[in-house]
Amino acid sequence: MQDDIEIAEVPQGERARLEQVLDESFEGWYLRHSKKTLAEVETVRAAKVSGEAVGLIMLKTLEGGAGYIFYVAVAKAHRGTGVAGLLVRDALRLFWAAGLTDAFASVEEDNLPSERLFAAEGFTRTGLAEVSRKYGLLHALNMYRMMVVVPGEILLHRTLEKVT
Numbered sequence: 001m002q003d004d005i006e007i008a009e010v011p012q013g014e015r016a017r018l019e020q021v022l023d024e025s026f027e028g029w030y031l032r033h034s035k036k037t038l039a040e041v042e043t044v045r046a047a048k049v050s051g052e053a054v055g056l057i058m059l060k061t062l063e064g065g066a067g068y069i070f071y072v073a074v075a076k077a078h079r080g081t082g083v084a085g086l087l088v089r090d091a092l093r094l095f096w097a098a099g100l101t102d103a104f105a106s107v108e109e110d111n112l113p114s115e116r117l118f119a120a121e122g123f124t125r126t127g128l129a130e131v132s133r134k135y136g137l138l139h140a141l142n143m144y145r146m147m148v149v150v151p152g153e154i155l156l157h158r159t160l161e162k163v164t
Contacts, residue, residue: 025073067095069105126157
């Protein structure tokens with residue numbers, strides 16, 4: 001299945017077609033925020049099978065050499081096929097190619113499948129204290145604001161190196 005998947009950047013004017021994947025993946029506040037982010041975030045990459053979007057990832061470059069994965073979403077019919085892992089590895093390659101040194105993501109505390117996805121790609125739990133030690137408190141607070149980390153979420157981190 002993974003050999004049939006093409007991952008490509010989606011220009012802003014073509015992103016509305018991806019909302020169907022978000023509708024299958026999120027609800028409530030997360031659905032509203034994911035649709036707003038889809039329209040505004042600097043980078044959206046879609047996984048496509050035979051030209052049909054089956055998954056997407058939203059990325060943002062933060063100050064100080066860090067990248068943030070806002071959302072990973074996969075259509076229900078394609079979950080469990082490795083699409084999410086391909087999207088995360090693609091994001092890490094992009095961050096590395098852009099010269100970034102760190103990648104962050106956040107997941108809801110009770111979303112074990114998402115936490116396992118990121119753990120499989122080398123992410124570990126972190127928090128404001130650790131981010132502050134590396135970036136300084138004010139910068140870390142600004143990063144949290146840009147990442148929109150909300151109560152009930154776990155911040156995850158990975159130091160970047162070449163991803164193959």
